[in-house]
């Protein structure tokens with residue numbers, strides 16, 4: 001996978017973006033940036049890194065570790081969706097249904113891509129939307145991959161993942177992986193296999209690959 005932005009020169013757009021991200025509040029949203037929403041999504045130098053992967057792959061925890069280590073701001077579109085809806089993700093699924101959740105998610109991802117310059121963690125199913133895959137083209141997307149057994153273990157104790165709440169989590173997780181793997185790989189610039197790595201190790205690999213520090 002080629003990556004034209006991994007080795008930016010001094011004073012490059014990426015350097016400026018990182019400097020701005022350190023100054024910016026994570027969810028600062030000016031009127032101007034709201035207007036830029038549609039036009040700038042997909043621009044190559046924003047955000048600094050976009051994390052994708054199935055539930056439990058570590059997008060939120062690795063994102064937080066990268067943010068701590070680099071000083072970049074962290075944004076997680078799952079949090080943005082909960083703010084937009086004024087309720088938790090399980091409540092959105094239960095009360096409004098998955099299609100409504102996916103609508104909110106498309107909007108949240110488009111906004112975040114247009115205005116956030118730091119570390120961006122996406123929800124596990126965000127890449128299901130063709131529109132989202134299209135606007136991710138050119139962004140520094142990192143796919144955190146993992147096996148079914150690791151995914152089931154990491155998500156097993158959490159009750160906040162409505163898609164995995166069924167009777168047979170292993171089969172559900174396998175079906176989810178099978179359906180999504182080609183989509184994650186279609187848009188990823190880098191893939192980090194996380195089964196045998198700690199959160200800190202995954203974060204360090206990404207920081208080095210994308211020269212974020």
Ligand SMILES: Nc1ncnc2c1ncn2[C@@H]1O[C@H](COP(=O)(O)OP(=O)(O)OP(=O)(O)O)[C@@H](O)[C@H]1O
Nearest residue numbers: 054055056057058059060061124154194197198199
């Ligand atoms: N590389 C890792 N090694 C060990 N534990 C990990 C690793 N990555 C994530 N975890 C643990 O797995 C759990 C799920 O991680 P996390 O919430 O970051 O996943 P996620 O990709 O954001 O999931 P979701 O799509 O549901 O938001 C957490 O308890 C986290 O500490």
Ligand SMILES: O=C(O)C1=C[C@@H](O)[C@@H](O)[C@H](O)C1
Nearest residue numbers: 055078089123124125161162
């Ligand atoms: O994998 C998925 O489809 C999801 C993952 C989470 O991050 C949340 O976005 C939501 O629970 C759906």
Ligand SMILES: [Mg+2]
Nearest residue numbers: 059060078121
């Ligand atoms: Mg998460």
